[in-house]
Amino acid sequence: MKAKTLFYCTQCGNETPKWQGKCPACGEWNTVVEQPVAQTRKSGSKNSVSVVPQSVPKRMNEVESGDELRFHTGMSELDRVLGGGAVKGSLVLLGGAPGIGKSTLMLQICQQLSQFSKVLYVSGEESERQIKLRAERLRVNGENLYLLAENNLEHVVEAVHQLAPDVLIVDSIQTLYNGDLTTAPGSIGQVKECTMTLMQLAKGEGLTVFVIGHINKEGSIAGPKVLEHMVDCVLYFEGEQNMSHRILRAAKNRFGATNEIGVFEMQDIGLAEVPNPSEALLAGRPLDAPGTCVTCAMEGVRPVLAEVQALVVPSNFGTPRRTSNGFDYNRVMLVLAVLEKRGGLLIGNCDAYINVIGGLYLDEPAADLAMMIALASSFRDKSVPNDLVAIGEVGLTGELRSVSSLGQRLSEVRRLGFTKCIVPSRSSGKLVVPDGLELIRVDNIRQALSAIL
Numbered sequence: 001m002k003a004k005t006l007f008y009c010t011q012c013g014n015e016t017p018k019w020q021g022k023c024p025a026c027g028e029w030n031t032v033v034e035q036p037v038a039q040t041r042k043s044g045s046k047n048s049v050s051v052v053p054q055s056v057p058k059r060m061n062e063v064e065s066g067d068e069l070r071f072h073t074g075m076s077e078l079d080r081v082l083g084g085g086a087v088k089g090s091l092v093l094l095g096g097a098p099g100i101g102k103s104t105l106m107l108q109i110c111q112q113l114s115q116f117s118k119v120l121y122v123s124g125e126e127s128e129r130q131i132k133l134r135a136e137r138l139r140v141n142g143e144n145l146y147l148l149a150e151n152n153l154e155h156v157v158e159a160v161h162q163l164a165p166d167v168l169i170v171d172s173i174q175t176l177y178n179g180d181l182t183t184a185p186g187s188i189g190q191v192k193e194c195t196m197t198l199m200q201l202a203k204g205e206g207l208t209v210f211v212i213g214h215i216n217k218e219g220s221i222a223g224p225k226v227l228e229h230m231v232d233c234v235l236y237f238e239g240e241q242n243m244s245h246r247i248l249r250a251a252k253n254r255f256g257a258t259n260e261i262g263v264f265e266m267q268d269i270g271l272a273e274v275p276n277p278s279e280a281l282l283a284g285r286p287l288d289a290p291g292t293c294v295t296c297a298m299e300g301v302r303p304v305l306a307e308v309q310a311l312v313v314p315s316n317f318g319t320p321r322r323t324s325n326g327f328d329y330n331r332v333m334l335v336l337a338v339l340e341k342r343g344g345l346l347i348g349n350c351d352a353y354i355n356v357i358g359g360l361y362l363d364e365p366a367a368d369l370a371m372m373i374a375l376a377s378s379f380r381d382k383s384v385p386n387d388l389v390a391i392g393e394v395g396l397t398g399e400l401r402s403v404s405s406l407g408q409r410l411s412e413v414r415r416l417g418f419t420k421c422i423v424p425s426r427s428s429g430k431l432v433v434p435d436g437l438e439l440i441r442v443d444n445i446r447q448a449l450s451a452i453l
């Protein structure tokens with residue numbers, strides 16, 4: 001007899017006997033998933049006493065703290081994003097578009113990890129031979145590195161119990177399946193179940209687990225934020241397919257900050273770390289060209305220089321087209337509106353395209369000024385001085401607002417050979433200006449535009 005399956009909503013927890021596109025309780029679409037038979041609650045068990053020993057509440061003062069046990073992965077850019085190394089007993093989810101280099105990164109860290117611990121690399125995508133060939137190319141040859149080509153979650157758990165590795169790498173969560181479920185691998189229910197099991201494995205055995213996940217076209221792994229809530233750490237590997245730079249960013253980290261980035265370059269022998277991202281991101285910058293301006297953004301505690309490019313052309317259609325790559329779309333609209341109303345540029349009838357070079361995403365308001373200058377420079381077809389950097393937040397009245405960590409940003413600006421920096425005149429705290437750097441202090445965007453364009 002076929003076991004009866006039960007379905008439940010991942011949003012509100014409502015249980016239904018059959019799958020439905022829309023949850024009848026909360027009305028959300030695509031949230032109903034299958035629950036494994038073993039876990040379906042039997043009727044009447046609600047009040048029954050559990051046989052599993054339960055944990056009891058402890059006084060907080062009695063709970064042992066101490067630092068988490070961390071180890072280095074051999075890639076300091078990855079260690080930085082993880083908050084100073086991988087934590088024992090944690091589960092890290094690495095997401096990214098296909099072909100971005102997730103498998104490559106994971107295989108490369110095996111070299112260092114297998115020096116002092118046992119590593120099991122489970123792949124549902126490639127055969128052992130394929131992984132071995134790639135490992136040879138990446139010069140990974142650890143004695144303690146074990147490979148397993150497997151899709152069945154049960155077999156993976158068994159292998160972990162037998163081998164007792166210190167680190168488990170799963171490539172990828174979408175190819176793993178739990179035989180108790182009738183849905184296909186990669187469905188939300190399967191992905192959730194498999195992650196839950198791996199999470200229990202990590203906590204129970206003190207095992208560090210890295211899980212690779214493919215992102216869908218909306219940019220998330222599996223359903224909307226389903227996995228992100230469960231795991232300890234979510235990393236996204238980003239970059240443009242046709243460019244060699246890759247940026248690793250933490251979206252969630254229970255053991256560290258989330259604003260750090262790691263920069264890598266894809267080479268023919270795998271990923272190389274880029275310890276000096278500003279230089280790499282500015283390489284090949286066009287000189288004396290209208291529509292480009294350099295800014296300095298804080299990525300975690302590290303200042304990074306980035307080039308903002310803009311193209312403003314008269315619109316051929318009634319509604320002007322605006323696209324933004326590397327900036328929040330609404331931020332671009334806001335800056336365009338301020339530029340028209342407070343800067344006096346008749347930009348409202350123009351198409352505007354914004355791009356941040358190198359796949360960087362600038363979500364800091366400090367990059368507003370550079371965006372605005374790039375737009376104005378393209379509109380007036382006049383180039384910005386090559387040795388100038390712009391830092392500042394643009395307010396709705398056209399005023400420029402001070403930004404954090406200005407001193408640190410100025411040091412980085414000077415270190416890369418720039419000699420002029422346009423900044424808001426009101427800056428908080430005492431500022432140490434590096435030798436050889438001329439500060440152009442301005443109050444509002446009109447002053448900024450007349451100072452440099």
Ligand code: TYD
Nearest residue numbers: 098099100101102103104266267268269270
């Ligand atoms: P891969 O790690 O397989 O991507 P993912 O697991 O994220 O899907 O990387 C695939 C791409 O990386 C592929 O297009 C080729 C490129 N690559 C190199 O350029 N050099 C290398 O040494 C390796 C291993 C891959």
Ligand code: MG
Nearest residue numbers: 102103125171
């Ligand atoms: Mg892969």
